[in-house]
Amino acid sequence: MALLSDLINLNLSETTEKVIAEYIWVGGSGMDLRSKARTLSGPVSDPAKLPKWNYDGSSTGQAPGEDSEVILYPQAIFKDPFRRGNNILVMCDTYTPAGEPIPTNKRYNAAKIFSHPDVAAEVPWYGIEQEYTLLQKEVKWPIGWPVGGFPGPQGPYYCGIGADKAWGRDIVDAHYKACLYAGINISGINGEVMPGQWEYQVGPSVGISAGDELWVSRYILERITEIAGVVLSFDPKPIQGDWNGAGAHTNYSTKSMRNDGGFEVIKKAIEKLGLRHKEHIAAYGEGNERRLTGRHETADINTFLWGVANRGASIRVGRDTEKAGKGYFEDRRPASNMDPYVVTSMIAETTILWKP
Numbered sequence: 001m002a003l004l005s006d007l008i009n010l011n012l013s014e015t016t017e018k019v020i021a022e023y024i025w026v027g028g029s030g031m032d033l034r035s036k037a038r039t040l041s042g043p044v045s046d047p048a049k050l051p052k053w054n055y056d057g058s059s060t061g062q063a064p065g066e067d068s069e070v071i072l073y074p075q076a077i078f079k080d081p082f083r084r085g086n087n088i089l090v091m092c093d094t095y096t097p098a099g100e101p102i103p104t105n106k107r108y109n110a111a112k113i114f115s116h117p118d119v120a121a122e123v124p125w126y127g128i129e130q131e132y133t134l135l136q137k138e139v140k141w142p143i144g145w146p147v148g149g150f151p152g153p154q155g156p157y158y159c160g161i162g163a164d165k166a167w168g169r170d171i172v173d174a175h176y177k178a179c180l181y182a183g184i185n186i187s188g189i190n191g192e193v194m195p196g197q198w199e200y201q202v203g204p205s206v207g208i209s210a211g212d213e214l215w216v217s218r219y220i221l222e223r224i225t226e227i228a229g230v231v232l233s234f235d236p237k238p239i240q241g242d243w244n245g246a247g248a249h250t251n252y253s254t255k256s257m258r259n260d261g262g263f264e265v266i267k268k269a270i271e272k273l274g275l276r277h278k279e280h281i282a283a284y285g286e287g288n289e290r291r292l293t294g295r296h297e298t299a300d301i302n303t304f305l306w307g308v309a310n311r312g313a314s315i316r317v318g319r320d321t322e323k324a325g326k327g328y329f330e331d332r333r334p335a336s337n338m339d340p341y342v343v344t345s346m347i348a349e350t351t352i353l354w355k356p
Helices: 004-008 107-115 117-121 169-182 208-228 262-275 277-283 319-324 340-353
Strands: 019-026 033-040 053-056 069-079 088-095 125-136 186-191 197-206 230-233 248-253 306-308 315-317 329-331
Touching: 019 069, 019 208, 033 053, 033 208, 069 169, 069 208, 088 208, 107 117, 107 208, 107 340, 117 340, 125 208, 125 340, 169 186, 169 197, 169 208, 197 208, 208 230, 208 340, 248 340, 262 277, 262 315, 262 319, 262 329, 262 340, 277 340
Parallel strands: 019 088, 306 315
Antiparallel strands: 019 033, 053 069, 069 088, 125 197, 125 230, 125 248, 186 197, 248 329, 315 329
């Protein structure tokens, strides 16, 4: 008699050409990921060859009940680490039946910015450091913490090892390998300063693919936490007090910054970011004011400053970049719950297209 695990792990290619495509989209809150699956007649590797689909937008806070249909446009394909074989994950964006992007479709405007000839010519690279917190399911309190109590102060947990310092590593490693399997350019993981908090990095990714890869990596992570019976939080300050918040530091470079003389281009770009500080902060995630306090490796939310190797700055430039006279910089302001489509395209728009 087959066990449930045997059936879940059935290899479809032994009996059929058909594959399963899991369509993924961002829901009405701007942070909730939704997905549903459909059968395709055979393997597909080009999103343009996938059928559009629809869903009930009134149940995701994206459409009224009397006109509830929202259309999914497939945009990027990844291998499915859960079903494996030729099965795929499909990142989609969302439109009205008339073909207009709905208000929560942040990918549409980002794609317009990234397809602008001036932006495309600069080949913008992104590396996003996604921090997150794992919570106990019943009490919504970080894993490894005594219920209603606190662990010892911060210090031993960052990149720490051991049963009294690192909690959730099985989830973290499962996610790391699942992302690599899927074709996401995940480049590393580490334990964070607050216990129960972790980070992974996606990149370098070019243009719109940075947003697609980060959203699908979040989807994979939440599916893994679902299996593990743990709750995933992207709250930028999950625990008040003397605990680090959670961010999504965004590393960025353009072709001009990576070429000789690039440090001068970097300085001009940072100057432009400073002039639009308020607009960027407004778009960099909900609840970020609880995180950007000037403490715990952050700059105050109302202050813009940059520095070399300064983790208390809004923008940090690495020593290697300063020494080489070219390279990249890190925008430390985005919160862990930011929308990567918004943040990556806004950085490109401000530094390449915007004329002060």
